[in-house]
Amino acid sequence: MxxxxxxxxxxxxxxxxxxxxxxxxxxxxxxxxxxxxxxxxxxxxxxxxxxxxxxxxxxxxxxxxxxxxxxxxxTSALPVKRQFRDPYADWWDPQERRNYGEAVHEDNDVLGVFSPEAYTHFSTGWGGVLMGSFIATVGALCGIVYNYYPDRASVPRTYPGGLEAELGGPEAPRAAMTEADMRAIIEGDK
Structure with missing residues (x-):
């Protein structure tokens, strides 16, 4: 009825x-x-x-x-997240920041106090400035390290003929060769 x-x-x-x-x-x-x-x-x-x-x-x-x-x-239940409502106002339900008889919005699961908090600490522009500053700082540090990083303290060891006979013949992978041996192979003497 x-x-x-x-x-x-x-x-x-x-x-x-x-x-x-x-x-x-x-x-x-x-x-x-x-x-x-x-x-x-x-x-x-x-x-x-x-x-x-x-x-x-x-x-x-x-x-x-x-x-x-x-x-x-x-009605008064406009889509405003309840985290932005005054926490010290005289609410009927202080935890949810609602008044008695206030219509619950259909998106209450998104607008309520227990939904994930909206991130309002930085604006988008200031966040871009901070991210760009971080990337520029890391890039500058990498450039400084690249310029001042010392060379290797030792020279790689080379073997005469690249140990061709010892490693299994002309088709086998060779060890590091001296520059004279490399020139001789390129010119076709050996």
Missing amino acids: RSLLRLAPRAHLARPATNTTRTLPIAQQQRTFMFQSNPADDRKKAQEAEEASEDLAGGNEDPNMNGNYPDPTL
Whole structure:
């Protein structure tokens, strides 16, 4: 029964459409009211939708198919992460920073206090400056080390003929050869 009453259009008091010819002072005016239905629509401002008690389903149709749940764009539950709400305000639920009766947003798992915290320590530009500074510093350090790194203290050992006979003949991989042996192989003497 309760859900049927919730779906029924609510009545609001409104002034009659007929104007009187003589305007009396407010204290002497007689008020006559008639009932007028006020269904919700998307053309209203958020402030009007908050203050008015209206049928959120718009009669018998539910275009968003959300089961008569308040549209967060028309109410105070705008998508603002609760970590940005004042922690010292007088909240009904101080841990979640919510008031009693406040509609829970459909993205509550993302907007709630227990969702991952939004990173607001640095802006994107300042983060780029810091990252660029780090890369430039590491690059400069690598350049300095490259310029001042000492040569090897020893010279690689060479063998006459590259130990061709000892390692298995002309097709076998050779050991390091002297420069004279290398020139002789290149010129074709050996």
